[in-house]
Amino acid sequence: xxxxxxxxxxxxxxxxxxxxxxxxxxxxxxxxxxxxxxxxxxxxxxxxxxxxxxxxxxxxxxxxxxxxxxxxxxxxxxxxxxxxxxxxxxxxxxxxxxxxxxxxxxxxxxxxxxxxxxxxxxxxxxxxxxxxxxxxxxxxxxxxxxxxxxxxxxxxxxxxxxxxxxxxxxxxxxxxxxxxxxxxxxxxxxxxxxxxxxxxxxxxxxxxxxxxxxxxxxxxxxxxxxxxxxxxxxxxxxxxxxxxxxxxxxxxxxxxxxxxxxxxxxxxxxxxxxxxxxxxxxxxxxxxxxxxxxxxxxxxxxxxxxxxxxxxxxxxxxxxxxxxxxxxxxxxxxxxxxxxxxxxxxxxxxxxxxxxxxxxxxxxxxxxxxxxxxxxxxxxxxxxxxxxxxxxxxxxxxxxxxxxxxxxxxxxxxxxxxxxxxxxxxxxxxxxxxxxxxxxxxxxxxxxxxxxxxxxxxxxxxxxxxxxxxxxxxxxxxxxxxxxxxxxxxxxxxxxxxxxxxxxxxxxxxxxxxxxxxxxxxxxxxxxxxxxxxxxxxxxxxxxxxxxxxxxxxxxxxxxxxxxxxxxxxxxxxxxxxxxxxxxxxxxxxxxxxxxxxxxxxxxxxxxxxxxxxxxxxxxxxxxxxxxxxxxxxxxxxxxxxxxxxxxxx
Amino acid sequence: xxxxxxxxxxxxxxxxxxxxxxxxxxxxxxxxxxxxxxxxxxxxxxxxxxxxxxxxxxxxxxxxxxxxxxxxxxxxxxxxxxxxxxxxxxxxxxxxxxxxxxxxxxxxxxxxxxxxxxxxxxxxxxxxxxxxxxxxxxxxxxxxxxxxxxxxxxxx
Numbered sequence: 161x162x163x164x165x166x167x168x169x170x171x172x173x174x175x176x177x178x179x180x181x182x183x184x185x186x187x188x189x190x191x192x193x194x195x196x197x198x199x200x201x202x203x204x205x206x207x208x209x210x211x212x213x214x215x216x217x218x219x220x221x222x223x224x225x226x227x228x229x230x231x232x233x234x235x236x237x238x239x240x241x242x243x244x245x246x247x248x249x250x251x252x253x254x255x256x257x258x259x260x261x262x263x264x265x266x267x268x269x270x271x272x273x274x275x276x277x278x279x280x281x282x283x284x285x286x287x288x289x290x291x292x293x294x295x296x297x298x299x300x301x302x303x304x305x306x307x308x309x310x311x312x313x314x315x316x317x318x319x320x321x322x323x324x325x326x327x328x329x330x331x332x333x334x335x336x337x338x339x340x341x342x343x344x345x346x347x348x349x350x351x352x353x354x355x356x357x358x359x360x361x362x363x364x365x366x367x368x369x370x371x372x373x374x375x376x377x378x379x380x381x382x383x384x385x386x387x388x389x390x391x392x393x394x395x396x397x398x399x400x401x402x403x404x405x406x407x408x409x410x411x412x413x414x415x416x417x418x419x420x421x422x423x424x425x426x427x428x429x430x431x432x433x434x435x436x437x438x439x440x441x442x443x444x445x446x447x448x449x450x451x452x453x454x455x456x457x458x459x460x461x462x463x464x465x466x467x468x469x470x471x472x473x474x475x476x477x478x479x480x481x482x483x484x485x486x487x488x489x490x491x492x493x494x495x496x497x498x499x500x501x502x503x504x505x506x507x508x509x510x511x512x513x514x515x516x517x518x519x520x521x522x523x524x525x526x527x528x529x530x531x532x533x534x535x536x537x538x539x540x541x542x543x544x545x546x547x548x549x550x551x552x553x554x555x556x557x558x559x560x561x562x563x564x565x566x567x568x569x570x571x572x573x574x575x576x577x578x579x580x581x582x583x584x585x586x587x588x589x590x591x592x593x594x595x596x597x598x599x600x601x602x603x604x605x606x607x608x609x610x611x612x613x614x615x616x617x618x619x620x621x622x623x624x625x626x627x628x629x630x631x632x633x634x635x636x637x638x639x640x641x642x643x644x645x646x647x648x649x650x651x652x653x654x655x656x657x658x659x660x661x662x663x664x665x666x667x668x669x670x671x672x673x674x675x676x677x678x679x680x681x682x683x684x685x686x687x688x689x690x691x692x693x694x695x696x697x698x699x700x701x702x703x704x705x706x707x708x709x710x711x712x713x714x715x716x717x718x719x720x721x722x723x724x725x726x727x728x729x730x731x732x733x734x735x736x737x738x739x740x741x742x743x744x745x746x747x748x749x750x751x752x753x754x755x756x757x758x759x760x761x762x763x764x765x766x767x768x769x770x771x772x773x774x775x776x777x778x779x780x781x782x783x784x785x786x787x788x789x790x791x792x793x794x795x796x797x798x799x800x801x802x803x804x805x806x807x808x809x810x
Numbered sequence: 811x812x813x814x815x816x817x818x819x820x821x822x823x824x825x826x827x828x829x830x831x832x833x834x835x836x837x838x839x840x841x842x843x844x845x846x847x848x849x850x851x852x853x854x855x856x857x858x859x860x861x862x863x864x865x866x867x868x869x870x871x872x873x874x875x876x877x878x879x880x881x882x883x884x885x886x887x888x889x890x891x892x893x894x895x896x897x898x899x900x901x902x903x904x905x906x907x908x909x910x911x912x913x914x915x916x917x918x919x920x921x922x923x924x925x926x927x928x929x930x931x932x933x934x935x936x937x938x939x940x941x942x943x944x945x946x947x948x949x950x951x952x953x954x955x956x957x958x959x960x961x962x963x964x965x966x
Contacts, residue, residue, distance in 0.1 A: 243852055513937030608962055612955075717948065720955040724873055731876045734885050766859070767866060770944045771951070777941060 189796025515787025592729025619715025813897025828871025831915025835864025
């Protein structure tokens with residue numbers, strides 16, 4: 161059975177054993193817990209339920225989680241652990257044995273101290289960064305005045321004379337100088353620096369002319385520059401600031417070293433994070449329980465195959481708990497767990513990427529798997545590429561510990577490689593035309609029209625198969641007439657139209673097409689009211705023929721992708737031949753061949769996978785599969801940072 | 811101008827226009843991908859996959875161009891001298907992938923860029939994002955098919 165049956169379980173226990181029962185369930189990981197407040201028992205229980213304060217422990221756990229997160233983020237920022245390309249898809253976790261994990265979690269107390277050190281270090285770094293930016297800014301401001309030999313503290317307004325630094329827009333310089341020479345007879349003007357935009361100048365004048373000068377400056381958009389608190393010349397200050405930045409950088413290095421010494425706590429923090437997160441999860445589950453003063457009740461879903469184990473361990477490990485199970489009732493939202501054994505299991509990933517089946521719906525995986533296998537092979541259709549793809553998949557699955565969908569995907573690619581070897585031999589593709597072996601069947605490059613018709617044929621079979629599955633579902637659901645109307649008539653009608661193309665069968669074909677068409681017109685409007693509406697929507701349903709037509713034409717992509725991988729491979733071979741000739745040429749040729757074919761394998765595998773998936777999703781699933789089910793999510797340990805491996809002994 | 815040169819214009823159009831489409835498409839995805847990776851560097855692999863999707867049009871164009879070049883004999887030993895009608899036949903045959911490659915590459919890029927936004931929030935839904943992008947690519951594949959059938963159908 162591809163979809164595993166579920167039973168609803170109720171567990172009633174004494175409050176004293178609550179913790180141990182939850183730890184047990186958490187460890188087994190075979191129950192999906194339901195929020196009792198949305199469950200059926202809630203109405204009866206509501207009056208009995210004791211409010212319980214799990215809030216405090218929960219918020220404590222949460223704050224300690226965020227502390228750990230903070231430390232790990234800081235570590236990651238300054239001393240990142242890089243993930244390699246494959247790990248970005250699969251995740252990289254720290255592998256720990258059960259013993260080591262316990263040891264690390266035992267150091268939970270240390271988290272606070274590590275957090276404090278991290279916090280202090282981070283504060284220091286922030287302060288250093290701040291001061292550094294300030295110094296940098298000040299240097300930039302001082303830079304234009306570097307050639308001024310006057311100490312900055314001497315730029316003051318005295319009772320007789322005033323001195324200051326100013327900037328003016330370069331365009332207004334002439335106007336400014338004219339105005340000054342006209343209205344202020346005694347002044348000193350020295351241009352310190354000028355660039356495209358601004359003029360930086362030193363100005364000295366009599367204090368009694370101050371007001372006039374200010375007005376002139378205002379009219380010509382001159383801004384005053386001051387450096388409060390600075391002593392010595394601009395150059396001296398700049399040097400001092402550079403020294404300061406140097407010290408700040410050294411200081412930063414030493415803080416980073418401090419953080420580096422904290423790095424040894426990283427595994428401990430990771431372990432504690434996962435531990436705390438799971439404790440929190442248990443806590444939340446407890447909050448969703450119905451409970452009285454001395455007892456509690458939990459509700460959940462259990463897959464039938466593991467129900468026995470669950471019953472046994474509950475009976476063994478606890479004294480008071482009572483477990484009851486029943487079949488799901490109609491209308492209940494039963495979670496769905498897929499289980500396909502053997503190679504078919506690999507194709508579950510394709511179904512899951514589309515949608516989980518609804519409860520009671522057929523799992524499309526076994527129907528889809530053989531088609532996926534074949535289509536993938538036709539798209540890649542190269543024996544050499546198939547071997548390399550399979551070997552790569554094998555290598556990755558050996559090298560990385562993959563779980564769930566990642567594991568299934570790699571297995572799927574492995575099978576795709578095998579399929580590709582098969583079709584490569586049929587069509588004579590061995591790294592394109594690198595190894596010239598005659599095809600066992602024929603080469604699609606020589607006769608693309610023939611291949612195109614085979615693609616349409618296989619597509620038609622795929623679509624008919626999907627319709628057949630739907631007909632089977634209709635019959636099983638007790639609607640044999642729906643199967644006849646919705647699938648049977650279409651089948652007759654479509655086949656009639658196809659046979660019309662063959663002159664030998666035209667008489668039969670005509671009557672099949674007419675019969676099927678009439679059948680469709682008469683039945684497709686059966687849910688409408690009124691005879692006219694029934695007839696019209698029946699007639700309109702014939703328009704769906706375009707849908708079937710485009711579905712079949714869509715399979716031409718099998719040919720196109722097959723040709724694409726062959727022709728690109730041929731192009732790579734042709735390019736490599738062009739450079740061959742000398743010893744160096746042979747070297748380049750080998751590089752071109754290796755790089756080019758590797759590139760083609762990657763790009764063609766991607767194309768084969770996505771287009772084969774699309775044929776399943778759009779052309780095949782649309783005939784019978786609805787999806788939209790809820791996937792089974794058991795209550796179990798989930799880890800973000802660590803992976804607990806089986807201990808070798810004890 | 812001989813037919814051979816007209817045929818080579820076809821090759822240039824197929825490679826050039828489809829390549830432009832892919833370049834724009836890949837560029838669009840790259841911009842949003844870089845935005846996401848500033849927040850979450852570990853999504854590099856996934857976003858790279860999405861960025862590769864609109865790149866296929868350029869490859870299809872190159873493929874069509876390559877077939878023309880090989881048939882005409884630019885790659886190989888001797889250059890065929892085609893009649894002008896033959897040359898135009900090659901030019902016409904290259905148009906489906908040239909035009910559709912240009913437009914679909916850009917639109918596939920937009921869909922893939924949206925899919926980058928999708929995996930920013932739900933990394934587990936990468937598959938669905940890819941499917942959306944592939945819906946666009948269908949038409950590039952069909953155009954490639956038309957071009958290939960036409961090219962193989964021209965008597966030389």
